[in-house]
Amino acid sequence: MHSAETLLSDPTKAGAGSQLAQLRRVIICAGTGCMANGAMQVFERFKSEMAGSGLRVILELRPEAAHDEVRLSKSGCQGFCQMGPLVSVVPDGILYTKVRSEDVPDIVRQTLTDGQVVERLLYKDPATRKTCRGLEENPFYARQSRFVLHECGFLDPEDIREYMLHGGYGAARKAFVEMSPEEICKTIMESGLRGRGGGGFPTGRKWEAARTQNSAKKYVICNGDEGDPGAFMNRSVMEGNPHSVIEGLMIAARAIGANETLVYVRAEYPLAVARMRRAVEDAEREGILGKDVFGTGLSMKCEVMEGAGAFVCGEETAMIASIEGQRGMPRPKPPFPAQSGLWGKPTIINNVETLAHVCRILNEGPEVFRSIGTKESPGTKTFALTGHVANTGLVEVPFGTPLREIVLNIGGGVTDDAGKIWKTGFKAVQIGGPSGGCLTEEHLDLGLAYESLRSAGAMVGSGGLVVMNQGTCMVSIARFFMEFTQRESCGKCVLCREGTKQLLALLDDVIEGRADQNTLDLLEKLARAVQVGSLCGLGKTAPNPVLSTMRYFRQEYEEHVFEKRCRTGRCKALLRPEINQEKCKGCGLCVKACPTQAITGEKKQPHHINPELCIKCGACATACKIHAVEGI
Amino acid sequence: MASTPIAVDRAENFEKAKFEKVCSILNRHARRPSGLIPILQAIQHEYQYLPEEVLTYVATSLDVPAARVFGVATFYAHFALEPKGKHVIRICDGTACHVKQSLPVLNALREKLGTSEKNKTTPDMLFTVETVACLGACGLAPVIVVDDQVYGQITPARAVALVEEIEAQERSIETAPVIAAEQPSAEAAHA
Numbered sequence: 001m002h003s004a005e006t007l008l009s010d011p012t013k014a015g016a017g018s019q020l021a022q023l024r025r026v027i028i029c030a031g032t033g034c035m036a037n038g039a040m041q042v043f044e045r046f047k048s049e050m051a052g053s054g055l056r057v058i059l060e061l062r063p064e065a066a067h068d069e070v071r072l073s074k075s076g077c078q079g080f081c082q083m084g085p086l087v088s089v090v091p092d093g094i095l096y097t098k099v100r101s102e103d104v105p106d107i108v109r110q111t112l113t114d115g116q117v118v119e120r121l122l123y124k125d126p127a128t129r130k131t132c133r134g135l136e137e138n139p140f141y142a143r144q145s146r147f148v149l150h151e152c153g154f155l156d157p158e159d160i161r162e163y164m165l166h167g168g169y170g171a172a173r174k175a176f177v178e179m180s181p182e183e184i185c186k187t188i189m190e191s192g193l194r195g196r197g198g199g200g201f202p203t204g205r206k207w208e209a210a211r212t213q214n215s216a217k218k219y220v221i222c223n224g225d226e227g228d229p230g231a232f233m234n235r236s237v238m239e240g241n242p243h244s245v246i247e248g249l250m251i252a253a254r255a256i257g258a259n260e261t262l263v264y265v266r267a268e269y270p271l272a273v274a275r276m277r278r279a280v281e282d283a284e285r286e287g288i289l290g291k292d293v294f295g296t297g298l299s300m301k302c303e304v305m306e307g308a309g310a311f312v313c314g315e316e317t318a319m320i321a322s323i324e325g326q327r328g329m330p331r332p333k334p335p336f337p338a339q340s341g342l343w344g345k346p347t348i349i350n351n352v353e354t355l356a357h358v359c360r361i362l363n364e365g366p367e368v369f370r371s372i373g374t375k376e377s378p379g380t381k382t383f384a385l386t387g388h389v390a391n392t393g394l395v396e397v398p399f400g401t402p403l404r405e406i407v408l409n410i411g412g413g414v415t416d417d418a419g420k421i422w423k424t425g426f427k428a429v430q431i432g433g434p435s436g437g438c439l440t441e442e443h444l445d446l447g448l449a450y451e452s453l454r455s456a457g458a459m460v461g462s463g464g465l466v467v468m469n470q471g472t473c474m475v476s477i478a479r480f481f482m483e484f485t486q487r488e489s490c491g492k493c494v495l496c497r498e499g500t501k502q503l504l505a506l507l508d509d510v511i512e513g514r515a516d517q518n519t520l521d522l523l524e525k526l527a528r529a530v531q532v533g534s535l536c537g538l539g540k541t542a543p544n545p546v547l548s549t550m551r552y553f554r555q556e557y558e559e560h561v562f563e564k565r566c567r568t569g570r571c572k573a574l575l576r577p578e579i580n581q582e583k584c585k586g587c588g589l590c591v592k593a594c595p596t597q598a599i600t601g602e603k604k605q606p607h608h609i610n611p612e613l614c615i616k617c618g619a620c621a622t623a624c625k626i627h628a629v630e631g632i
Numbered sequence: 633m634a635s636t637p638i639a640v641d642r643a644e645n646f647e648k649a650k651f652e653k654v655c656s657i658l659n660r661h662a663r664r665p666s667g668l669i670p671i672l673q674a675i676q677h678e679y680q681y682l683p684e685e686v687l688t689y690v691a692t693s694l695d696v697p698a699a700r701v702f703g704v705a706t707f708y709a710h711f712a713l714e715p716k717g718k719h720v721i722r723i724c725d726g727t728a729c730h731v732k733q734s735l736p737v738l739n740a741l742r743e744k745l746g747t748s749e750k751n752k753t754t755p756d757m758l759f760t761v762e763t764v765a766c767l768g769a770c771g772l773a774p775v776i777v778v779d780d781q782v783y784g785q786i787t788p789a790r791a792v793a794l795v796e797e798i799e800a801q802e803r804s805i806e807t808a809p810v811i812a813a814e815q816p817s818a819e820a821a822h823a
Contacts, residue, residue, distance in 0.1 A: 081772055229725075268766065392728075
């Protein structure tokens with residue numbers, strides 16, 4: 001066994017990392033998605049099958065691995081969650097999808113022993129029906145630029161030595177041994193890295209502000225409180241490559257002169273909490289964290305704290321309050337956390353994904369980082385692509401990538417509720433969660449970046465992209481987000497606390513058919529007031545989904561209000577079930593099914609529904625064998 | 633019940649054990665008020681919920697007003713002030729799950745178990761049905777979590793089938809030999 005020090009300092013051993021890339025490996029995705037679909041059973045089955053097949057299997061990576069050995073390992077999220085469990089065989093370049101433990105013997109015999117491909121387990125592109133052998137042919141992967149995610153899906157998150165063999169902690173070493181804090185801040189500023197958590201504040205400037213503070217004690221916090229419903233990239237990085245987060249934290253701490261760091265992880269992510277804790281323990285054992293970091297005499301501590309389920313804690317000052325053991329309520333800025341944060345000391349808070357980019361910037365230089373993306377928003381961004389789209393999962397693309405590329409090419413197109421491709425089904429994409437807005441067909445060619453999205457009335461947010469098809473009611477979506485922010489408002493600002501409640505009530509009026517022109521006017525007026533009258537990002541952005549849907553789907557709102565009609569049929573109160581007089585044969589099945597005796601009619605004569613009594617439960621429509629009940 | 637003294641004994645032992653555990657949790661966090669959230673998390677991990685008397689005990693031990701402890705306990709969604717059922721079913725109602733029809737799943741489960749928005753737990757304390765903002769498994773939407781096991785691409789029918797499976801298991805435990813269930817009380821009597 002090599003000590004951490006030799007793994008880090010001996011360049012020949014670092015070269016072993018690239019040799020190891022040639023080692024044959026079976027990598028089983030162990031992200032939350034694949035685990036839910038039985039990835040662990042697949043892993044265990046591989047272990048037993050490979051043991052009985054005469055292959056030389058190694059479970060732990062060693063620098064001196066022999067050529068005929070096959071390494072079996074778990075990895076973090078490989079991103080293609082819907083098709084899990086995923087099994088990759090490298091360097092053969094094969095990706096098997098939806099692998100069950102019954103399939104394992106075939107993979108071991110055909111692929112590992114005979115070098116053949118098990119055709120039935122390959123991914124078939126639903127649009128072209130082409131079978132894809134590996135990542136290069138798979139449009140979901142081939143069109144991405146995976147940097148942060150690549151390592152997530154390749155390294156064993158529970159093996160610090162593997163991370164180190166692939167050059168891990170090299171950037172942290174460089175930051176501690178070769179660079180001064182000023183140089184680190186300067187490099188990050190030159191790279192143009194912007195916070196991936198939502199606001200897009202330049203990371204280098206934040207660090208510089210904290211660095212120049214005169215204080216003996218400073219803190220760095222990693223924001224892993226990914227509360228945005230529909231986003232899960234931070235979870236994937238923490239689960240898949242926890243050491244890259246720790247390394248980023250160490251570099252940030254070195255840059256501002258802090259010796260205590262903290263990772264605040266959302267409590268809904270138990271696996272991420274466990275893996276982060278394990279990574280911290282491993283780093284302490286290897287002497288990377290501790291009293292004497294890289295022989296510089298500097299100390300470095302890292303703690304992992306579990307959140308307790310409050311969306312508002314994603315806001316910097318609320319998170320600090322939460323860490324201090326208080327209710328997570330934001331406070332006015334300034335003073336900014338960089339001046340006075342945790343326990344009144346200078347503190348910087350960076351998103352998980354931001355920190356994951358830091359190591360690469362230090363390793364490859366700011367120019368390489370800047371070389372992709374747009375001028376104002378350099379680098380790549382991870383998006384969680386979900387909703388009515390064929391390929392759901394994690395997508396990493398350069399900033400400036402058009403929406404069309406992500407939804408139609410990487411995502412493989414829009415689907416209907418049953419999951420079949422629906423060519424003309426695209427309606428909207430909700431980006432940025434409850435703080436963001438909608439993008440419509442006119443935005444398909446818009447390059448996704450901080451500025452372009454702001455001008456379209458949306459925001460990058462943490463990067464959740466929820467695709468919605470024509471069957472989705474936009475008023476209901478606005479209501480969904482409003483219900484969320486109303487529930488999550490901490491209650492400090494009156495306009496946020498009461499305003500969101502009233503906005504929700506107004507949206508309910510629209511959905512339930514009680515609205516008129518005044519409702520729409522009031523909705524808009526109140527939404528603007530909440531934006532202005534709230535302290536933190538939650539309240540300031542809470543009305544965004546309403547304003548954005550009203551801007552792009554005004555007609556749909558008006559249909560609800562003036563015609564009392566929902567074109568998608570999702571708003572139950574607006575349904576007008578009627579019996580088609582020409583079709584109805586008067587069999588009486590609907591009369592028996594109706595729980596409120598709302599249906600009357602002579603036998604063998606067309607029946608009628610009394611709208612006063614009808615509760616729109618749909619029982620009649622289900623009972624009718626000839627589909628004579630319409631409008632429900 | 634013939635063995636009333638034993639029952640009283642057990643209750644007392646239970647009370648004692650309860651505060652002993654709380655004390656050890658408090659000690660582990662050095663009784664610092666700043667550690668309030670991790671302390672409450674550890675207590676909830678132990679008891680599945682935060683009993684009122686434990687919260688006041690925590691406030692006294694940390695030397696902070698009870699209002700602050702209750703303030704924190706009621707602020708965060710993760711803290712439960714009422715006991716939960718033996719099996720906790722969490723339905724994800726994040727955006728992705730919502731557009732992929734998570735509500736019908738929720739309604740089917742509520743109908744099956746007779747729970748509602750207000751009464752989340754069944755009277756027999758077997759099931760708790762609750763919604764959660766996002767579990768981060770959006771690729772598998774809609775998702776439910778039953779006792780920490782994630783089930784993806786769920787349908788109302790499959791969700792109900794899962795509940796029926798658990799119910800069947802519970803019934804088989806109930807009809808299992810009664811002696812096994814009585815053993816702890818015998819031990820308690822000896823102690």
